[in-house]
Amino acid sequence: MSCMESQPPAAELFIGTLSGTSVDGIDAALVRFGERPELVATHSLAFPPELKAELLALGRPGDNEIDRLGRADVTLGRLFARAVNELLAKAGVASAAVRAVGSHGQTIRHRPGFDPAFTLQIGDPNVIAAESGITVVADFRRKDLALGGQGAPLVPAFHETVFRTKENDRVIVNLGGIANLTALPADPTAPILGFDTGPANTLLDAWARRVLGTPMDRDGALAARGHVVPGLLRAMLAEPFFGRPAPKSTGPEQFSTAWLETHLARLAAPPSDADVQATLVALTARSVADAIRALPGMGARSGKGVSPVGTEHGRDAHATPISDMGGTPMPPRKAPEVFVCGGGARNPALMRALQEELPLRKVAPTDALGVAGDWVEALAFAWLARQHVLGLPGNCPRVTGASRAAVLGAVFLPE
Structure with a gap:
C-alpha cells in the first residue's frame, strides 16, 4: 500500500x-x-x-x-x-x-x-x-x-518512492542527529512504516566536542578505543521513548547533553571518555536494531503493532511488538535488507556495531542502491x-x- x-x-x-x-x-x-x-x-x-x-x-x-x-x-x-x-x-x-x-x-x-x-x-x-x-x-x-x-x-514517503522494491523487504535507516527508519515491505499491498528510533550523531558529536574539541569523532576513532559500559547502556535504554509505540519523533531537546550527564552522574565511578563514546555508539546501534527486530512481518515475531523496545534482547533476538497500530500476526519471512544513509553511515564504529546487532541482515550504505547516503x-x-x-x-x-x-x-x- x-x-x-x-x-x-x-x-x-x-x-x-x-x-x-x-x-x-x-x-x-x-x-x-x-x-x-x-x-x-x-x-x-x-x-x-x-x-x-x-x-x-x-x-x-x-x-x-x-x-x-x-x-x-x-x-x-x-x-x-x-x-x-x-x-x-x-x-x-x-x-x-x-x-x-x-x-x-x-x-x-x-x-x-x-x-x-x-x-x-x-x-x-x-x-x-x-x-x-x-x-x-x-x-x-x-x-x-x-x-x-x-x-x-517526513523522509519515509521519499524513501518509498526511491528505494521500495518487490524483490525484498527493505529497511532504510537514516543516521543523522536523530536516527529514524523506514520499513518498506516487498508486498505492494502492505503499508510502509517509519519513525524516529532515538539519538545518533547528536550525542556522539556533542561528546566529541566536549572531550576532543572537534566537531565529531572522525571515523569513530574515539569509540573504537573504548568499551561499552553495560550499566550505562541499560540505564539509557530504559528511557521511555524507546518503548513508546509509533508514530513518534524526537530531537536533541530530549536526548541532550544534560540527559547524558544525568545518567553519568548516577554511575558509581566515572567511565573514560572513550568508554562513554563507545556506549553512545552502542545506544544508537541497539535502539535502531531493536526497532528493526520489532517490525511486523519483516523477519521477527510479529504482532499488531510497532513498539521498538528492549534492553535485554539478545543480538538478533526476536522482540515482541506492543499491540497498537492494528494488523494481523504474520509468520517470519526472510530478514530484510538494511541500508543506511546520513552522516552515521560514514562512522565505521557505528556501522560495525549495527552489523553486529543484526548479523542475519545485510547492512550497507544506500550508495549500494545507487543513491549517495550523504x-x-x-x-x-x-x-x-x-x-x-x-x-x-x-x-x-x-x-x-x-x-x-x-x-x-x-x-x-x-x-
Missing part, C-alpha cells in the same frame, strides 16, 4: 537544502526529476563557528531568545542562499532553470509531545528566494502537526518541493500520525 499518488514523469530541476540536527552545515543538492531522481550536483557549506555555537545555544532555553532567534534566522537564510548560488555556479546551471528550492532550514525546537505541539525551523526562506532568484518552498513540518501528526519523520535528505527536500509544486501530498499519515495526507510547505516568491 503506497503513501504516494502517481507522479507525472516530466523532467525538471529542483534544489533541496537542509541543515540537520547535527548542526554542522548546509547540504544542497541539485536534482533532476524524471522517471527516477537524478543527482546532478551537490554542495556543502560549513557553518562559521560563531553561528554554529549560536544555533546550538538556541536549541536550549536561554536569555534574550527572540532577538537572537531573529538575527540567526536572517543570517542562516543568507547562508542557505549562498549555498544555493554556489551549487548553481558549480553545476553551471542558471537559476531560471530551477523550478523551486525545497528548504528545510535548521530545527531549533521540535516539541510534538507538548500541548499545543509545535516545531520551529529557521533560515528565512524570504531571504533565500530574494538572493537566489528562485521560488522557495519551506515550512514543511507544521501542516502535518496541524493535522495531529508528529511533523516527522545526500538522501537533501534529495528528499527537493522531492518535497516538487510534491508541493505538483499539488501532491508530502506526508504519510501512517508514519506521522496526521489525520490525512496533505500538501506540505508554503511558497516564497523571489519577486
Whole structure:
C-alpha cells in the first residue's frame, strides 16, 4: 500500500537544502526529476563557528531568545542562499532553470509531545528566494502537526518512492542527529512504516566536542578505543521513548547533553571518555536494531503493532511488538535488507556495531542502491518541493500520525 499518488514523469530541476540536527552545515543538492531522481550536483557549506555555537545555544532555553532567534534566522537564510548560488555556479546551471528550492532550514525546537505541539525551523526562506532568484518552498513540518501528526519523520514517503522494491523487504535507516527508519515491505499491498528510533550523531558529536574539541569523532576513532559500559547502556535504554509505540519523533531537546550527564552522574565511578563514546555508539546501534527486530512481518515475531523496545534482547533476538497500530500476526519471512544513509553511515564504529546487532541482515550504505547516503535528505527536500509544486501530498499519515495526507510547505516568491 503506497503513501504516494502517481507522479507525472516530466523532467525538471529542483534544489533541496537542509541543515540537520547535527548542526554542522548546509547540504544542497541539485536534482533532476524524471522517471527516477537524478543527482546532478551537490554542495556543502560549513557553518562559521560563531553561528554554529549560536544555533546550538538556541536549541536550549536561554536569555534574550527572540532577538537572537531573529538575527540567526536572517543570517542562516543568507547562508542557505549562498549555498544555493554556489551549487548553481558549480553545476553551471542558471537559476531560471530551477523550478523551486525545497528548504528545510535548521530545527531549533521540535516539541510534538507538548500541548499545543509545535516545531520551529529557521533560515528565512524570504531571504533565500530574494538572493537566489528562485521560488522557495519551506515550512514543511507544521501542516502535518496541524493535522495531529508528529511533523516527522517526513523522509519515509521519499524513501518509498526511491528505494521500495518487490524483490525484498527493505529497511532504510537514516543516521543523522536523530536516527529514524523506514520499513518498506516487498508486498505492494502492505503499508510502509517509519519513525524516529532515538539519538545518533547528536550525542556522539556533542561528546566529541566536549572531550576532543572537534566537531565529531572522525571515523569513530574515539569509540573504537573504548568499551561499552553495560550499566550505562541499560540505564539509557530504559528511557521511555524507546518503548513508546509509533508514530513518534524526537530531537536533541530530549536526548541532550544534560540527559547524558544525568545518567553519568548516577554511575558509581566515572567511565573514560572513550568508554562513554563507545556506549553512545552502542545506544544508537541497539535502539535502531531493536526497532528493526520489532517490525511486523519483516523477519521477527510479529504482532499488531510497532513498539521498538528492549534492553535485554539478545543480538538478533526476536522482540515482541506492543499491540497498537492494528494488523494481523504474520509468520517470519526472510530478514530484510538494511541500508543506511546520513552522516552515521560514514562512522565505521557505528556501522560495525549495527552489523553486529543484526548479523542475519545485510547492512550497507544506500550508495549500494545507487543513491549517495550523504545526500538522501537533501534529495528528499527537493522531492518535497516538487510534491508541493505538483499539488501532491508530502506526508504519510501512517508514519506521522496526521489525520490525512496533505500538501506540505508554503511558497516564497523571489519577486
